[in-house]
Amino acid sequence: MKFLRNLLASILGFFIAIFLIFLFFIALASIMGSGDEVVVKSNSVLELDLSTNVKDYAPKDQNPLAEALELNDDKLALNKIINAIENAKTDSNIKGISIKTGSVNAGIAQTQAIRNKIEEFKESGKFVYAYNDVYSQKNYYLSSVADSLFLNPVGAIDFKGLSTEILYYKDFEDKYGIKMEVIRHGKYKSAVEPYLTNKMSEANREQTTSFLKSIWNEITEDVSKSRNISVENLNLIADNSNGRNATLAKESNLVDAVIYEDEYKEKLKGNSDKKINTISLEDYIKSGKGRISSTAKDKIAVIYAQGQIMYGEGNEDVIGQGLINKAIRKARKDNKVKAIVLRVNSPGGSALASELIWRELELAKKEKPLVVSMGNLAASGGYYIACNADKIIAEPSTITGSIGVFGAIPNFNKFADNIGINAEQVSTNNSANYSVFEPMNQKFYDVTKEGVEDIYKTFVNRVANGRNMTFEQVNEVAQGRVWTGSEAIEKGLVDKLGSLEEAIKIAAELAEVDNYRVRNYPNYKKDLKEAFKFSPFANVSKEEILKEALGDGNYQLYNNINQMKNLKGVQARMPFIFQVK
Structure with a gap:
């Protein structure tokens, strides 16, 4: 009995201690958060x-x-x-x-x-x-x-001037026996090209040269206007x-x-x-x-979709159908929200998650005007979720398009042979199974290729319906090719060049409202336990540690391979390995 009493007392004491620690941190947060108010002084x-x-x-x-x-x-x-x-x-x-x-x-x-x-x-x-x-x-x-x-x-x-450098891994794969098995649709779908060859394809060189020139033209024209230097002279300055x-x-x-x-x-x-x-x-x-004050009752919802698209809940850095679709539904059901603007800044990712987000936007569009504003990137899956909007607004230097899909699976067969590992399989059926320790068989390839082709056709049809184009017209500008916002207008993929502000104004016009305020979505919340994962005395991210240890060049190589490792399912993703400099 005494033992039980002591045990209960210990448990009670533990919870009281946790509660007191919690109160301490809340008090600390209150004290530290009550700093001096920032005042804008005259002059x-x-x-x-x-x-x-x-x-x-x-x-x-x-x-x-x-x-x-x-x-x-x-x-x-x-x-x-x-x-x-x-x-x-x-x-x-x-x-x-x-x-x-x-x-x-x-x-x-x-x-x-x-x-x-x-x-x-x-x-x-x-x-x-x-x-x-x-x-x-x-x-x-x-x-x-x-x-x-x-x-x-x-x-x-x-x-x-602008340049980009792409790392190719084919010789590395051949040397060490670790490779990516790739199935894709789109001759310009270069996100997986580094795993298939040791040099840049002509198709990839063509699209890369095209969008770099388009962005450089934007830069030189803007600088020319501000500095009163001709574009021709600016190029001479760059050359020399x-x-x-x-x-x-x-x-x-x-x-x-x-x-x-x-x-x-x-x-x-x-x-x-x-x-x-x-x-x-x-x-x-x-x-x-940092905000525009307004007492207007009507609202324009701006939903931010930023980061790669991954199946799941998502967070501030990753687009998941969970958070984004909740935000879309919330904006759709709010009677004060008169129109929705989807701000896309994404290289794409999971085709399944992109389709689920597309569907939620399709439902919202039936009730309220939907306008898309494109940021740095709105490519592949990023374009998938954008294509059905009433209007698409892009920045001139936005990278968009990349309408294509691929599947990539790691394979260690040669590596396993080299180190003396043999994998034996037992199955109840003759299905299209795959093992990372065996070469990809024809049956698995055929089934996977069929899935890639089906998703590509769905993707192109989504664009065709959203942009009022035929399948053939979209297919002509698809094949995984990327375009700048300026180029995408000519191809029918974008309606107008402009900023997020411009997109919000267009959404308000479509909703026929003059007086409105902006409501941003989604809301990001962290569990309390997440806050305690960090130490205030060691607030250093994993990324910072790796960059310090590996150096920028090696970190880029690590990051590219790590992203490919984490891909699940068929991907609608742009060539994320482009590093413009």
Whole structure:
């Protein structure tokens, strides 16, 4: 009896301790979360630093512990950046913008959207200046929108045109006996090409050259307009690396002056004797300027689909039919939501998950206008879920299309033979079985190929019905080929070029509402136990550890192989291995 009493007391004491620890963390979260309110002082300059990872949608973690203990990943939300610049136009405390960022951690389409918004900001009459010690190409593209652009005397500008590098694994597979068995439809479906050959196919080279030129044309045309340099001269500057030092950059008119940072700070003051206050983009957003205030009752729902598509619930970085479909249903059933905008930023992924999301969007479209806004990527499965919208709006540099499918399965037969492993199988039926330790048999290949072909036909039919095209017309521009937004308009895959803001306005027009506010979906919640998986004293991600240990090049190789390893089922995925630089 005494033993039982002691046992119950121990159990009760354990739960009381857990409860007290929980209360301690809640109190700590409350204390740490009650910091000083950010106030925008008069005579301020908004400083844009985009070296933090920019995502289309980066909502705050609704777990107070994660926020208080700084367990969230550093990130900036594109929608909040755009809203902040819009608010700065009419904010009397903001005198101008200073673009001063070590790098631009955003995609080309996101960078172009921010650049276009800064161009709009200039219409207010307020100044935009830019300064850097060294400009990367993307950084220079963003900064070239400034009224005046400055460079450190010993600095440089990396302006050389676009290129991409693709790693091929065929010789590695042959050498070590570990390979991927691939079944695909689409001669341009190059996501799996590195596992089939040791060099780039002509079809892949054709599409890669095409979309790189299209993006480069966008960049040079924008820079040409801002810097008053002809596109022809910009290409000569790129060919000869005439931004490689400050003297050449100034002679080439890439910058207005070569000065030190202290001199730049004086220029921000202008002719004013008053003290200039700088406020970071992050703090300006925290002050409440990251959203557009509205008292309107009607709403336009913006549903963010970002990341690769995988069958399952999904999260902030992965599109799963679970979370996305819940968001679509919630927006559809909300009487105050008058239209839906699906913001897609995805290279694609699971064909099954894409079909399930397509179906939910099909149901929503029957009740409310549906508009798609494309970000950096809306390719393959990303295009699958977009194709049935009433209107599709893409950025000029969006990578889209890639209408094709494939299946990829690892095979270790040769490797097993090399190390002396023999696998024997016993089956009750003569079905199309597959073993990673045996060569793929014809029966399994035929069944899998049939599945790939069926999904490809379904995919093309979905596009044909959504875009009011014939199967043959879609098939002509499909075959897994990727297009930029500018090219996709010509092919009938996109209706108009524009930003997310433009897509929201079009959705409102289709819904015939003038006064509305934006409601963002989905909501991301973490379980309490997830917050305790991390230590506030060791807040380092697995990705950061691997990059540090392997180096960027080796990490890219590891990441490519790891993503292929995790694929399940037939894939509608673009060539995610493209790394534009």
